[in-house]
Amino acid sequence: MSTVLITGAAGMLGSAVVESAPVGQDVVGVTRANGDLTDGDTARATFAAHAPHAVIHCAAYTDVDGCTRDPQxxxxxxxxxxxxxxQECAERGTRLVFLSTDYVFSGAKAEPYKEGDTPDPINPYGESKLAAERAVAELLDDYLIVRTQWLYGPGGSNFVSAILNRAQAGEPLQVVEDEFGSPTYTFDLAPALWLxxxxxxxxxxHITNSGHCSRVELAAAALQAAGLADxxxxxxxxADWPSPTARPLHAILDNSRWVQAGYPPLRPWQEAVEDFIATHFSR
Ligand SMILES: NC(=O)c1ccc[n+]([C@@H]2O[C@H](COP(=O)([O-])OP(=O)(O)OC[C@H]3O[C@@H](n4cnc5c(N)ncnc54)[C@H](OP(=O)(O)O)[C@@H]3O)[C@@H](O)[C@H]2O)c1
Incomplete structure (x- = not known):
């Protein structure tokens, strides 16, 4: 049985990927406790121990404001x-699926971004993910860069959970109205990553849930689904949100390559939000 290695397996997406593995699939999930991936010995030792035939690389430093404060x-x-x-994948002929982000784009394009559009990141997080994409493309032939957006799910800090937690705590909700994207549920993306x-x-x-919305529309849908519509x-x-980071305001990802390749589109974002809240949120 061939083995698939998941990095960032304790993270929000990585944990969903491990949990969604096809029945009978041999999976090895590695977390920071298994070693720091910025140390070359970690990848070498992990490959030596598990000889994966493919890797789904979910580990990343995802604190966008943290990246702005410490670009190194x-x-x-x-x-x-x-x-x-x-590098390790290249030496062993291992397929790499690398998770990337809409933040490689500025968000200035009116239309959804296609895979061939030229990246133009506007903050250090996006720059660092673009540098990673370029390293993957340079070192490997058998790779797939999967760009996704606005992830939420159990076990991670994310916009949907933050809105619900604040609402439950009775805290005031200020929400950005001029930022648009496709909210994507980790338990919808994870099966797509296995495909x-x-x-x-x-x-x-590009793989996201279908459709797009503003942050205000997402917050309203989440509150409605949680019975907190009042x-x-x-x-x-x-511009009035207190953050050191410039964010792409309209970096919607066009999913047509995924669908034209014969894979099912992810369901509409509204259905996924309702499902997440029904499954994981209790009042
Ligand atoms: N969240 C989003 O909205 C979003 C949107 C688009 C794309 N993505 C991409 O999707 C992937 C998964 O995101 P996520 O939200 O699931 O992230 P996450 O919850 O922050 O999980 C990332 C995991 O990677 C680990 N990690 C980071 N640096 C590491 C290192 N040097 N060595 C070992 N482990 C390390 C982290 O461990 P520590 O916690 O110990 O650092 C964490 O458990 C990332 O590649 C991200 O760039 C995310």
Whole structure:
């Protein structure tokens, strides 16, 4: 039985990927407790121990404001760690599925971004993920870069959970109204990643839940699904949100390559939000 290695297995997406593995699939999930991926010895020892035939690389430094404050840490954890893994994959002929982000784009395009659009990140997180993408493409032939967006799910800090926690605590909700994206449920993306790793797709592909919305629309849908619709939302401009980081305001990812390759589109974001809240949120 061939083995698939999941990095970042204690993270929000990585844990969903491990949990969603096809029946009978041999899976090895590694976390920071198994070693720091910025240290080349970690990848070498992990490959020596498990000889994976494929890797789904979910580990990353995902604190966007943290990346802005410490761009070197962003580059180390995102670009360098990915390059070390890709190097190991190249030496052993191992397929790599690398998780990337809409943040490689500025968000200035009116239309959804296609895979072939030229990346133009506007913050250190996006720059570090783009550097990682470039390392993967340079070192490997058998790779797939999966860009996704606005992830939420159990076991991680994310916008949907933050909104619900604040509403439950009776805290005021100021929400950005001019930032748009496709909220994506980790337990919808994870099965798609298992299809992706087994596929012959190479290069880059965009996978998100279907449809898109503003942050205010997402907050309202989450509150409605949680039975907290009477919670007030104060819409604000992203420029008024206290953050050191410039964020892409309209980096919607076009999913047509994934669908045209014969894979099922992920369900509409509204259904996924309702499912997440029904399954994981109790009042
Ligand atoms: N969250 C989103 O909205 C979003 C959107 C688009 C793309 N993505 C991408 O999707 C992937 C998964 O995101 P996520 O939200 O699930 O992230 P997450 O919850 O922050 O999980 C990432 C995991 O990686 C681990 N990690 C980071 N640096 C490491 C290192 N040097 N060595 C070993 N482990 C390390 C972290 O461990 P520690 O906690 O100990 O650091 C954490 O458990 C990432 O590649 C991210 O860039 C995320």
């Amino acid at each position: 840490r962003a580059r180390r954890n995102n670009a360098k760690a990915t390059a070390l893994l890709a 992706a790793v087994a596929s012959e797709l190479r290069g880059t592909v 919670t007030g939302i104060e819409p604000i401009a992203s």
